[in-house]
Structures are given as structure tokens and as C-alpha cells.
Amino acid sequence: MIDHVDVLIVGGGPVGATLALALKASGLQVMVLEARHDFSRKPDPRTLALSYGSKLILERMGIWSALPQPTSIETIHISHEGGLGRSVLSAEQEGIPALGYVVNYAALDQALHEALLQSNVHYLTGAQVTQTRATQSYAVADFDFQGASHQVTARLLALADGGRNQSGVSGAERHVRDYRQTAVVAQVKTELPHKQVAYERFTPDGPVALLPSGDGFALVWTATPEAAEAILQLDDTAFMHRLHAHFGDRLGGFVQAGHRASFPLSLSYTKPVTGPRKVALGNAAQMLHPVAGQGFNLGLRDAWELATEILHVSPSNIGSAEMLAHYSSKRRMDTAGGILFTDALVRVFSNDNPLLHHSRGAALIGLDLLPPLKSLVARKMIFGARG
Numbered sequence: 001m002i003d004h005v006d007v008l009i010v011g012g013g014p015v016g017a018t019l020a021l022a023l024k025a026s027g028l029q030v031m032v033l034e035a036r037h038d039f040s041r042k043p044d045p046r047t048l049a050l051s052y053g054s055k056l057i058l059e060r061m062g063i064w065s066a067l068p069q070p071t072s073i074e075t076i077h078i079s080h081e082g083g084l085g086r087s088v089l090s091a092e093q094e095g096i097p098a099l100g101y102v103v104n105y106a107a108l109d110q111a112l113h114e115a116l117l118q119s120n121v122h123y124l125t126g127a128q129v130t131q132t133r134a135t136q137s138y139a140v141a142d143f144d145f146q147g148a149s150h151q152v153t154a155r156l157l158a159l160a161d162g163g164r165n166q167s168g169v170s171g172a173e174r175h176v177r178d179y180r181q182t183a184v185v186a187q188v189k190t191e192l193p194h195k196q197v198a199y200e201r202f203t204p205d206g207p208v209a210l211l212p213s214g215d216g217f218a219l220v221w222t223a224t225p226e227a228a229e230a231i232l233q234l235d236d237t238a239f240m241h242r243l244h245a246h247f248g249d250r251l252g253g254f255v256q257a258g259h260r261a262s263f264p265l266s267l268s269y270t271k272p273v274t275g276p277r278k279v280a281l282g283n284a285a286q287m288l289h290p291v292a293g294q295g296f297n298l299g300l301r302d303a304w305e306l307a308t309e310i311l312h313v314s315p316s317n318i319g320s321a322e323m324l325a326h327y328s329s330k331r332r333m334d335t336a337g338g339i340l341f342t343d344a345l346v347r348v349f350s351n352d353n354p355l356l357h358h359s360r361g362a363a364l365i366g367l368d369l370l371p372p373l374k375s376l377v378a379r380k381m382i383f384g385a386r387g
């Protein structure tokens with residue numbers, strides 16, 4: 001087995017896989033260590049709203065065409081429970097074909113997995129990294145694979161493990177804010193068709209999103225952990241009635257509900273994201289509330305910009321302090337913008353403070369009446385902070 005590479009990627013989730021594929025034609029030695037075995041890849045029930053900018057990245061990597069029928073979002077309708085004020089963002093006003101696309105997480109994961117298997121990347125599945133460390137000249141990872149312990153060194157170690165391991169970047173801290181919210185996800189169908197409209201409705205318990213997906217919607221229903229547990233226990237009919245009462249009558253009743261799954265929600269981020277010979281990206285760098293569908297979009301931009309940085313330096317400078325400083329300064333604004341934007345949405349819109357109630361309605365009306373501001377919000381959601 002190879003024991004030294006240029007770039008070692010810990011975690012072959014969507015972000016780690018994207019980074020590896022963006023480097024596949026570089027002539028560099030790239031290795032991905034992924035803990036999941038091929039046979040233990042459980043279908044993840046999440047759907048992801050990908051921005052138009054993310055579509056462009058996946059297209060350039062040849063992944064987009066492998067995704068089965070992404071559903072386009074042409075309009076986003078934002079409202080809040082129990083008050084006036086709403087805002088509508090539209091692709092037509094922004095002069096682009098769609099504000100975003102809804103894809104199935106499992107399909108994206110599978111397409112990236114297949115592309116890695118067919119590439120020249122050293123891709124090991126069932127490889128669990130147990131420890132990482134770094135010197136000024138290289139990083140080291142210990143990992144278990146096929147019942148034996150192994151070690152590999154690299155000029156640069158890219159940590160894309162979803163933030164699961166605490167042994168990340170030397171000297172960095174992981175900051176965590178528990179929102180005490182859980183997302184319940186499911187595929188649902190409504191009496192009225194979606195017409196490519198995504199709905200985001202803010203309620204005191206948390207936001208509820210309906211994203212157009214195929215001929216139905218992908219639901220992300222945020223609630224307190226206790227309420228989410230109760231929602232999971234309901235039978236389908238009671239679940240659809242509860243959802244109708246919560247979401248309102250905009251789409252008529254709910255007529256079909258698929259399997260439900262839940263995800264606990266928090267904000268957590270690593271600071272700084274770089275240390276000697278190491279960099280954290282994707283959820284290992286920042287895990288966001290799904291309120292504005294920013295998490296993977298941000299992680300994809302991390303992967304794309306890191307690949308660009310690696311391709312711009314000479315091989316001997318990969319993982320150098322200068323390269324990492326340049327990368328982190330380029331990513332700082334986008335990352336901070338994503339964290340602040342989603343955290344503010346959760347904190348301002350997900351509570352029953354009466355003072356904030358009126359300001360929320362006013363904010364949505366204001367957003368709707370000020371096209372430049374609306375355009376700014378739309379661009380931020382489509383291309384990130386520098387959009």
C-alpha cells in the first residue's frame with residue numbers, strides 16, 4: 001500500500017469526494033480514506049437544495065449529468081406564522097434559469113462514489129482514521145483497514161470527516177451552539193402542484209421548508225427535540241393533518257407522506273480552519289442549521305477553492321504555511337457570512353418574542369419592497385458571500 005501522498009483526504013462524504021475529484025487530473029498523488037464500507041452505505045433520506053453556483057461546480061466535474069432529475073427551484077416564497085409580511089425571490093428577476101436545484105443526498109453520494117471508483121484517486125472504503133498529527137513538513141494519519149493498522153504521510157491533510165473527530169486541526173477549537181431543535185425530513189405530496197416553488201415558513205418552534213422534489217415536496221420540519229419525537233411517532237394521517245395545520249393552506253392538504261427521519265441541529269465551527277499541514281473543510285469546518293440550505297453549498301465552495309489553491313502552487317508548496325494562509329483568507333468572508341446569515345435567521349425568526357414578531361413581518365415586507373436588497377439576498381444564497 002502507498003505510504004506517502006501529496007494530498008490525503010480524511011472522509012469521502014460529498015465534500016471530501018468533491019475535493020478528490022477536482023484534483024484527479026492534476027498528476028498529484030491523492031488519497032481518500034472513507035470509514036464506510038461500500039456495503040454499509042445507508043441511503044440517506046436528506047434532500048439538498050443546491051445553489052445555481054453549486055450546479056456549475058458539479059457540472060464542471062462531470063457529476064451533474066449523473067444525478068437523476070434534479071428539480072429546479074424557480075421561486076422561493078418566504079413567510080412567517082401568524083403575521084403579515086412575506087417575500088418572494090424569483091429566478092426570472094435574477095436573470096438566471098433557476099435559484100437552485102433539489103437533489104437527493106443519497107444519489108449525489110452514489111454518483112461521487114462511482115466517479116471516485118473510476119478515477120486514479122487512491123480511494124479506500126472501510127478505512128477508519130484513528131489519529132492524525134503533523135510536523136512542519138508533513139502530516140501523518142493512522143488508520144484501520146481490513147483488520148490491520150496502517151500509516152500514511154502527506155504534504156497536506158484535508159479533514160472532511162463531517163466534524164466527527166475531535167483530533168482535527170492542531171491548536172483549533174470547535175465552537176458549538178446547540179439550537180435545541182431537530183429537523184424531521186420526509187417526502188410529501190400535496191393537493192396542489194409545486195410549480196417549481198420552494199416554501200420557507202418561519203414559526204416560533206423553528207422553520208419549516210417545503211422544497212419541490214419530483215412531483216412532490218421534500219419536507220424539512222424543524223421543532224423542539226420533544227415535539228420532533230412526537231411528530232415521528234404519529235401515523236401518516238395524523239402526521240399530514242398536523243403538518244397542514246402547521247404549514248397552512250397554501251398548497252391545500254397533504255395527501256401522501258413517505259418515511260420520516262430526524263437530525264439534531266446545532267451550529268458548530270472550527271477556528272482556525274488551518275494548522276500545520278492540515279485544513280478542515282465542509283462540515284468539519286462548519287456545520288450549519290439547514291434553514292437556508294447553505295451547508296453543502298458552502299462545503300462545496302471550500303472544496304473547489306482548496307483544489308484551486310493546490311493546483312496553483314508548485315507540488316513542494318502544497319500544505320505550506322503560505323498556501324494555507326492564502327486559502328483561509330480567501331474563504332474567511334464566505335464562511336463567516338454563511339454562519340452569521342443562518343444563525344441570525346434561526347435566532348431572529350425562531351422565537352415567540354412579541355417585539356421581534358412585528359420586526360420580522362416588517363423585515364419580510366421591506367425585503368419584498370427593496371429589489372436591490374432582495375437581489376443581494378438571492379445572490380448570497382446562489383453564489384455565497386462573494387456572489
Ligand SMILES: Cc1cc2nc3c(=O)[nH]c(=O)nc-3n(C[C@H](O)[C@H](O)[C@H](O)COP(=O)(O)OP(=O)(O)OC[C@H]3O[C@@H](n4cnc5c(N)ncnc54)[C@H](O)[C@@H]3O)c2cc1C
Pocket residue numbers: 010011012013014015016033034035036046047048049050127128129130160161162163164165183185220263281282283284290292293294295296297298299
Ligand atoms: C436535515 C438537513 C438538511 C440539509 N439540507 C441542506 C440543503 O438543502 N442544502 C445544503 O447545501 N446543505 C444542507 N444540509 C447540510 C449538508 O447535509 C452537509 O453540509 C453536508 O452533508 C456535509 O458534507 P461533508 O462531506 O462535509 O460531511 P459528511 O456528509 O458528514 O461526510 C463525512 C464523511 O467522513 C467520513 N468519516 C468520518 N469520520 C471518519 C474517519 N475517522 N475516518 C474515515 N472517514 C470518516 C464519514 O463516513 C462520511 O462519509 C442539510 C443538513 C441536514 C441535517
